[in-house]
Amino acid sequence: MSREVIRVDNIGMRFNLMEKKVDNLKEFLIKLVKNQIRYQEFWALKNISFTVNKGDRVGILGLNGAGKSTLLKIIAGVLKASEGEITVRGKIAPLLELGAGFDPQYTGAENIYLYGAMLGYPKEFISEKFNEIVEFSEIGDFINVPVKNYSSGMKARLGFSIATIVEPDILILDEVLSVGDAKFKKKSEKRILDMFDKGITVLFVSHSTEQVRRICSRAIILDKGSLIADGPVDEICKLYEEKYIDEIIVKKLKKKKKKKKKSIADTKSAQVNEPASDETGEDTVLGGEASGAAKEDI
Amino acid sequence: MEITLDRVLKNFKKYRYLLFELTKKNIKLKYRRSYLGILWTLLEPILTTFVLTVVFINIRGKKDHAFPVYILTGRLLYSFFSQATKQAMKSIRSNSSMIKKVYVPKYIYPVSDVLSNFIIFLISTVVLFGAMIVFKVQPTKYILYSIIPLLQLLVLSLGMGLILATLAVFFRDMEYLWGVALMLIMYTAAIFYDAGIVSDEWKWIFNANPIFHIILNFRNCVYGHPLDMNALLISSGYSIISLVAGIVLFYKKQDKFILNI
Numbered sequence: 001m002s003r004e005v006i007r008v009d010n011i012g013m014r015f016n017l018m019e020k021k022v023d024n025l026k027e028f029l030i031k032l033v034k035n036q037i038r039y040q041e042f043w044a045l046k047n048i049s050f051t052v053n054k055g056d057r058v059g060i061l062g063l064n065g066a067g068k069s070t071l072l073k074i075i076a077g078v079l080k081a082s083e084g085e086i087t088v089r090g091k092i093a094p095l096l097e098l099g100a101g102f103d104p105q106y107t108g109a110e111n112i113y114l115y116g117a118m119l120g121y122p123k124e125f126i127s128e129k130f131n132e133i134v135e136f137s138e139i140g141d142f143i144n145v146p147v148k149n150y151s152s153g154m155k156a157r158l159g160f161s162i163a164t165i166v167e168p169d170i171l172i173l174d175e176v177l178s179v180g181d182a183k184f185k186k187k188s189e190k191r192i193l194d195m196f197d198k199g200i201t202v203l204f205v206s207h208s209t210e211q212v213r214r215i216c217s218r219a220i221i222l223d224k225g226s227l228i229a230d231g232p233v234d235e236i237c238k239l240y241e242e243k244y245i246d247e248i249i250v251k252k253l254k255k256k257k258k259k260k261k262k263s264i265a266d267t268k269s270a271q272v273n274e275p276a277s278d279e280t281g282e283d284t285v286l287g288g289e290a291s292g293a294a295k296e297d298i
Numbered sequence: 299m300e301i302t303l304d305r306v307l308k309n310f311k312k313y314r315y316l317l318f319e320l321t322k323k324n325i326k327l328k329y330r331r332s333y334l335g336i337l338w339t340l341l342e343p344i345l346t347t348f349v350l351t352v353v354f355i356n357i358r359g360k361k362d363h364a365f366p367v368y369i370l371t372g373r374l375l376y377s378f379f380s381q382a383t384k385q386a387m388k389s390i391r392s393n394s395s396m397i398k399k400v401y402v403p404k405y406i407y408p409v410s411d412v413l414s415n416f417i418i419f420l421i422s423t424v425v426l427f428g429a430m431i432v433f434k435v436q437p438t439k440y441i442l443y444s445i446i447p448l449l450q451l452l453v454l455s456l457g458m459g460l461i462l463a464t465l466a467v468f469f470r471d472m473e474y475l476w477g478v479a480l481m482l483i484m485y486t487a488a489i490f491y492d493a494g495i496v497s498d499e500w501k502w503i504f505n506a507n508p509i510f511h512i513i514l515n516f517r518n519c520v521y522g523h524p525l526d527m528n529a530l531l532i533s534s535g536y537s538i539i540s541l542v543a544g545i546v547l548f549y550k551k552q553d554k555f556i557l558n559i
Contacts, residue, residue, distance in 0.1 A: 015557065023468070023469065023470050024469050024470050024471040025471050025472065026471060028468075028469065077401035078397070078400070078401055079553075079556055094399065094400060100399050101396045101400060103323060103327070105331075106323065106327070110323075113319055114320075117313075117319040117320075118316055118396065118400050118402055120312055120316070121315075123315050
């Protein structure tokens, strides 16, 4: 069972950040003549190496901007790494932003063929599975209506049904799926859990150590583009919680306290509010993490 | 990972159904919202030819009883070229949401745009056959040779489409620049006037026009003349060079697309 399916070998991803974004020819030529084209190098990932065996369920933990999504995109083949090599054996199904590939003017039925083709399925296969997809998505008669008239839930349901109709070798999940209503959520979770039972390889990105613990068997931590830990899920999650989550809260609290000392010096009445504001301080920290996660998903 | 021909072909085989689906989608959606639907493919050249005939009949028309056929041949080829290249130029940007999420060979997008326009163009040649009957231009065996300039035009459009698609990712103003270039190409392609009226010292303009010689040879085929070998050579040069340049440029830059869209 320990066949190697993903091998990431010394991957580095460099972005050239232009100090001022030049996206038209006129400006480019002017700057070229004036010799003002300057790039700032930014390494989103640096020296990342690891291997994933068949059946591994790997959680990727890290703060915002740690390079998690970049790493997933490189593995999915959407981005090309600036250096290093990556080998992937088997079919990858990226469950990221379901339904993003739909054409709004096309009907649901037409989009099944289009999206299926994008995922690389042959026509005969899609025709064969067509009814199954429609049934699972619970779209019903709306299948012949242009997708622009669908609700977001319907779009996500259809996208999920198409993307998971074939059993992939490697499943990429960015945050846990919350597709449609409670009933469909249960159904889609069951489908994914069934895949788990069959020994599928999973890459799962999340901020929540709780979710990672539930789903994964192994975890890695990325920090500012470097791989800093790799091991069994419990160990790594504990490390992550200690190292990052606690640290942030402690840091922010310290800041708050400093501010408070200042304000106490200014006004005496601030002292009365201290316990209350302390609590809100912690709240905003957690809230900040969550909204950050939502942003990165977009 | 080396790009080998074997791998490229294998990948193409895997995604050729997607190419077919995208081409179909472009054609289907182009006319879905209009009442006359695909009939527009035929009506549009008829109407523009009518307008051009009325406007330019004094320049050439009096001695040419089949002036509308002359205009139509040039007009059909030019409008395919301009539509195909314009659409291909925007293809990477307009499919950016897909490109960011799922791996698909990126050339599929501009190529499908050119192909769908080529099919629409082939449908619209029905109008040309109609005009040939109405204006009594007898087709000869040379009409079969017309496939040669048409293939050249397809290759040229693919090449230009790839070049423009790449440039447009990095420079947004390409769209406007190409619009101006297309206008120049239209006026210097002898679509609605006779190339003979231009004096010798300005003849180089025709050589600088990538589609002039293709239109010239296509007209030869329609009017029952043999292909002009000199023109054939020049247009082959344009087609092949643009395709090679397009492929090289596209492959060199395609990994950077995602960072700019």
